[in-house]
Amino acid sequence: MTTNYDIWVDFMTMRNDRRLWTRLEDIRPGFVPIAGQYAIVGCEDAFPAVAQIISVDIEDGMVLQVLAGSVEEHRHLLTTA
């Protein structure tokens, strides 16, 4: 997939507390999710967002906390590899 996000999400599944669950297979190749760090999340026809990775489990997938606002507003949280 050619994307500008680290993790594919369906924002329609986001809870009112802005948490959502996703699968490890929805991570872009090369991106290593680490609990506590931040990632760019998005999908084909949505505005991308920054999310904190709350938990990562090889069997249970990941829980993310999506931050309100644009990627630019939160770019300082993103780790540059």
Added chain:
Amino acid sequence: MERQDLVMVQPLPIRREQPPDDAVVVVRAGVMDRPSLERAARQCFGGWGVLAISVEAVIGTTVDQACRTSPRLSQYRQVRLSSIGRLIRGPFVLLPTFEAPHFSVILPDLSDLTVPRLIRCFDDPIPNPGLDPSR
């Protein structure tokens, strides 16, 4: 079934409430192209063991306001509209899941019959009426 095939998932959390009226508008954000719909349904299957996509019902508000205030809908450039009645006649099962006004549209499979039928239950995409003009 062999033991290693028995993978437990969390149950889909269903609200105890009466089904909405057939005329209630339902919104799914995004253009709903087939690959992304299938991916969303598979993601739901991975987490809760059912093929389903998420929609929001517009209850006690307007489509514009729902699109403006929902943290989900406001994330998208375009939305597609349907109604409870259209989806039920689809025929699809709608379950009130997670927090209102979220509903899950249950898909029996992702076949060439089911997915196009689901897409036809929705109007063509329109620009998100709740979009922040600064985006």
